[in-house]
Amino acid sequence: xxxQSSAGIYSWLPLGFKVMxxxxxxxxxxxxxxxxxxxxxxxxQSSEIWKESxxxxxxxxxxxxxxxxxxxxxxxxxxxxxxxxDIFRSSIKSYKSLPQLLYHIQWKFRDExxxxxxxxxxxxxxxxxxxxxxxxxxxxxxxxxxxFLSYLKTFKRLELTAIPMAADTGPIGGNLSHEFIILADTGxxxxxxxxxxxxxxxxxSIIEKKSLENLRxxxxxxxxxxxxxxxxxxxxxxxxxxxxxxxxxxxxxxxFYFGDKYSKALNAAVDLPDGKKDYVKMGSYGIGxxxxxxxxxEAKYDDKKEIMKWPLSIAPxxxxxxxxINKNDxxxxxKASKILKHLENNNIDTIIDxxxxxxxxxxxxxxxxxxxxxxxxxxxxxGDTIEFKEIGxxxxxxxxxxxxxxxxxxxxxx
Ligand code: P5A
Numbered sequence: 001x002x003x004q005s006s007a008g009i010y011s012w013l014p015l016g017f018k019v020m021x022x023x024x025x026x027x028x029x030x031x032x033x034x035x036x037x038x039x040x041x042x043x044x045q046s047s048e049i050w051k052e053s054x055x056x057x058x059x060x061x062x063x064x065x066x067x068x069x070x071x072x073x074x075x076x077x078x079x080x081x082x083x084x085x086d087i088f089r090s091s092i093k094s095y096k097s098l099p100q101l102l103y104h105i106q107w108k109f110r111d112e113x114x115x116x117x118x119x120x121x122x123x124x125x126x127x128x129x130x131x132x133x134x135x136x137x138x139x140x141x142x143x144x145x146x147x148f149l150s151y152l153k154t155f156k157r158l159e160l161t162a163i164p165m166a167a168d169t170g171p172i173g174g175n176l177s178h179e180f181i182i183l184a185d186t187g188x189x190x191x192x193x194x195x196x197x198x199x200x201x202x203x204x205s206i207i208e209k210k211s212l213e214n215l216r217x218x219x220x221x222x223x224x225x226x227x228x229x230x231x232x233x234x235x236x237x238x239x240x241x242x243x244x245x246x247x248x249x250x251x252x253x254x255x256f257y258f259g260d261k262y263s264k265a266l267n268a269a270v271d272l273p274d275g276k277k278d279y280v281k282m283g284s285y286g287i288g289x290x291x292x293x294x295x296x297x298e299a300k301y302d303d304k305k306e307i308m309k310w311p312l313s314i315a316p317x318x319x320x321x322x323x324x325i326n327k328n329d330x331x332x333x334x335k336a337s338k339i340l341k342h343l344e345n346n347n348i349d350t351i352i353d354x355x356x357x358x359x360x361x362x363x364x365x366x367x368x369x370x371x372x373x374x375x376x377x378x379x380x381x382x383g384d385t386i387e388f389k390e391i392g393x394x395x396x397x398x399x400x401x402x403x404x405x406x407x408x409x410x411x412x413x414x
Pocket of ligand 1 (some may be wrong): 110128
């Protein structure tokens with residue numbers, strides 16, 4: 001799926017790349033649904049805007065600094081608050097053009113002290129980062145809540161239970177912030193939460209301020225924080241013993257509201273109805289798209305059975321055909337090719353394992369790769385029926401028509 005190319009930097013190989021692109025598509029669709037517009041900013045930025053915001057010095061060694069041939073100070077963007085504010089200030093002049101919700105999906109670089117767990121904490125990673133611009137605090141919190149809802153929906157579509165938790169803002173700034181965390185023993189974030197938060201549903205209408213406010217309040221009623229915000233006394237007061245959960249998790253998203261921190265520093269102001277000017281109020285919203293590939297494996301891998309099963313919508317393939325191959329007998333491979341044609345005609349994304357490894361090691365390998373359905377063509381498969389298995393379930397002997405029906409239904413229910 002991936003190959004390390006140097007410390008904390010990875011190449012994306014065919015299977016991993018397909019998964020990441022499918023995750024990206026879901027993230028994009030959910031951003032578009034709340035009215036955010038996609039742009040694309042460069043990976044390389046000039047130091048000037050970072051000097052304006054004061055973060056050129058603050059960001060420290062995590063920032064990868066580069067000089068061009070004219071000796072100009074450049075950097076590989078670790079995040080884009082400054083650059084997007086620069087775009088805003090040169091394009092938007094009036095309150096009439098607000099709100100603006102802009103996002104891009106682009107590589108970032110952070111020279112992490114301890115890159116680890118592969119693509120989970122690496123130096124070069126793929127992030128969806130969105131930015132909101134509003135007239136006042138009230139409108140800006142409305143935008144924040146739109147992203148809050150959108151994140152719950154995005155992670156649900158990825159079949160993850162991501163819990164929003166009050167969090168610190170670190171180098172991004174501001175005083176309102178939530179991390180979205182999925183539970184995993186291998187996670188780096190220590191979390192303290194109330195078990196009842198897992199039963200909440202994420203319904204809300206993005207056009208109603210009140211409905212979104214209530215949604216966030218519903219989550220905030222339950223104590224749920226990361227390490228930095230933990231207060232033992234408060235936790236024990238607010239959460240009954242039987243509902244306390246202290247565990248570890250992976251941060252897959254993080255949202256921030258920081259008012260005029262960047263707009264003031266970079267002078268991004270709009271004309272108001274009364275002729276005065278005011279700095280716009282901003283928030284920023286990140287999802288670790290490449291981190292999600294690893295995080296979903298952590299969430300979906302069954303280490304007792306040694307089986308991985310990707311959610312269908314992001315699986316590298318929907319089905320793997322695994323034929324037993326004998327050197328002198330190509331009949332199973334021919335049968336596999338025929339089945340493949342049928343499946344392709346029905347838009348089922350399929351891979352054939354035509355290697356000459358033995359059948360049981362091929363099956364083992366595919367159990368790890370996590371393609372959710374398998375067709376096995378072994379000695380036993382004669383006549384019209386074929387061995388079909390949905391990972392984690394029993395094998396069935398079915399006709400190709402029956403298999404196509406099952407796969408089509410799986411997709412319709414997705
Ligand atoms: C929000 C968007 C920001 O950078 N600025 C723009 C804000 N937030 S963040 O929390 O620092 O990062 C957002 C998400 O990116 C992922 N992420 C990483 N993934 C892999 N390796 C890393 N080193 C790394 N750092 C951050 C996380 O999913 C995080 O929630």
